Amino acid sequence: MAQRDSLEVDVLFVGAGPASLAGAIRLRQLAAASGTEIAVMVIEKGGEIGNHGFSGAVVDPKTLRELFPDEDIAAGLDAPVSSDALWFLTNSGKIQAPFTPPVLNNHGKFVGSLSNLTKWLAAKAEEAGVDVFPSFPGQELLWDGDRVIGVRIGDKGVAHDGTHKSNYEPGPDLMAKVVVLGEGPRGTLAKAAIQRLQLDADRDPQVYAVGIKELWKVPGRLAAGSVIHTLGAPLWNTFGGGWIYAMNGDVIDIGLVTGLDYADPTTDPHDNFQRFKLHPAIRPLLEGGEMIRYGAKAIPEGGLHAMPRFYADGLCLIGDSAGFLNGLRLKGIHLAMKSGMLAAETIHDALQQDDTSASALAPFEQKFRDSWAFTELHAARNFxxxxxxxxxxxxxxxxxxxxxxxxxxxxxxKLAGEHGYARMKKLSQIETVQKTKRVVPDGKLTFDKLTDVFKSGTMHDEDQPPHLHVADTNICADRCTVEYGNPCQYFCPAKVYEPHFSKTDGAPAEGRLQINFSNCVHCKTCDIMDPYQIITWVPPQGGEGPVYTGM
Structure with a gap:
């Protein structure tokens, strides 16, 4: 039997997003300044750094300038913002705001690709002496009592039935004095740690939205750096809004956010996005162009009161995993990076004292409260x-x-918050369900889910255990079919879930839930919005999933 290897580092960052990479760089900077050697590793489940990087994004460069005061931070971004506009979309047209609200004033900001930014940050991290390893999915936390002592990497070469194939390779155990979880929204390890250690006790539940976007090649339509945000149609009864950002190279970054706290169980965020593109104010921006990339990602929208405790014995939470996002400003990258840097400063001090207990890492929270990041999030706490x-x-x-x-x-x-899935109503509680006709894709401006999945570049070996775990499919058949109409078929933007159930009065439902896990774009919507909370998302084999080039 193959031996499971073990490797020791001082600090292990999980997830090579902006929070982890900024934190790892800052920690190495501090180590160099103090003359100490700190072994820092960043692991990433995607096949390459940036493959799973997904955001709008208009980037506030303040944290980049803090981290690299003597460098040209524009090298990691795209185009400086050249114009701002806020549109209110009616059903037939638009009303442009006469001025941009201060929170959406993006003068001095940059449009950018998070995928490209993380590639740039990863190169900077390696220059600073950080070990960065893609294709390393963190499968489970390693514990000593209630102290986190490391992370087990997922095995490779496991067949669909759980048997070992000829290329079986057990994932190594990475042992660390501190594990820093920057897995993004609804991170698998962060979710487990928060539940086990009750890090969300006395906090509001985190609530999410899902952002769905496409990149379009449209020559000469908008000047690079143009930024447009939208309210209104098609989301009259649901939290959300749209964006259109013009990138360099005649690329338009267009997307729509749908809140994952809607009432109608037949709400389909992907269909919302298709209707958004058909709007009379949006269609002319895209017609005649080519859709070149697609993706989807959950967004933590709960704000300051929904952020869990950031620390425990041997553990820190950063970035979207800890809720560092300002929904009012529609920005989170600068906050994610700041959280990683504050964690790094705390960890550096703790390592100097040879103490990485919860009490030694507790200053992380006070550092946050003393920072501009807290001031910013406090002002948006009830948004x-x-x-x-x-x-x-x-x-x-x-x-x-x-x-x-x-x-x-x-x-x-403080306004009270609640779980988004708890707001979903049963079919019997809704008088008018899905009155809006679904879009019939034309393959030019609008697309079905499978076409979009192809454009996401997602790939999974189908001969492996599914990474989407449904605890009890009898609930899907006997309860969900009748109570909610199997909303997984609607909220998933990648057509992963296909319920094949038939039910007659007084008889149990027959059929099955087909899970097309190879379609998954790793957005985490199913884990978040399932009304019974019986779906658990875990990482597939390392290196698989979407390839978010330029996203």
Whole structure:
């Protein structure tokens, strides 16, 4: 039997996103300044750094300038923002705001590709002496009691039935004094640690949205650096909005965010996006162009009150895994990087004292509270919660919050939050279900899910155990079919779930739930929005999943 290897490092960052890479670089900078040697490793489940990097993105460069004060940070970005616009979309046209709200003023910011930015940061990390390993999916945390002591990497060469194939290779155990989880939204290891250690006790539940976007090659339509945000159609009854960013090279980055706290179980975020592209104000920007890339990703929208405790014995949480995102500003990359840097400063001090217990890592939270990141998130702390009363209530709350330092509707220090899936209503509770006709894709401007999945570059070996675990498919057949109409077939933007159930009055449902796990684009929507919370997303074999080139 193959031997499972073990490797020791001082600090292990899981997930090669902006939070982990900035944290690893900062830790090596501090080690060099203090004359100490700290072995730092970053692992990434994607086949290459940047393959799973997905964001809008308009990047606030302030954290990049903090991390690299003497370098040209524009090298990791795309084009400086050249114009800002906010459109309110009616069903038949648009109303452009006469001015851009201060929180959406992007003067001095950059449009950019998170995939490209992480590639640039990874190169900087390696220059600083960080070991960066793609195709290393963190499968489970290693524990000593309630202390995190390392991460086990997923095995390779396991067949669909769990048997070992001829190329079987057990994943190594990576042992570390501190494990830093920067896995992105709804990270597998972060979810396990938060639940086991109750790091979200006395905090609001995290609530998410899903962003779906495409890259289009459209010559001469918009000037590079043009930024447009939209409200209104097609999301009249659901939190969300759209964006159009013009990149260098005649590329338009277009996407739509749909809140994962909607009421109608037949809501389909992918269909929402197709309807968005058909809007009379949007269609002319894309017609005649070529769609070149597709992707989807969950977004943590809960804000300051939904952030878990960031530390435990041998453990730190950073980036989207800890909720570092400002929904009001539509930005998170700069906050993710700042969280990694603050964690690095805390860890450096703890290693100097040879103590990586929770008490030694607790200053992470105070460092955050003393930083501009806390000030920014505090001002947006009630933004998402206001939309529980609808779009107009949410917009009124946002405006009053901006005038009152973030107070809910200008009055309340804290508006209550709740799990998004808990807001989904049963079919029997909704009078009008899916009155909007689904888009019939034309293959030119609008596309079906499988066509978009192809454009995501996603690939998985089908002869491996599925990485989407449904705890009890009897619930899918006997309850979900009747109560919710199997919403997994709608909320998944990659056509992973195909329920084949038939039910007659008084008889159990017959059939099966087909899980096309090879379609998965790693957005985590199913893990988040399943009303029974019986779907668990875990990493597949290392190196698999989407290839988000330029995303």
């Amino acid at each position: 998402h919660q206001g939309f529980s009363s609808g779009m107009w209530g949410g917009l009124i709350n946002a405006q009053l919050g901006m005038m009152s330092g973030g107070r809910g509707f200008g009055i309340h220090d």
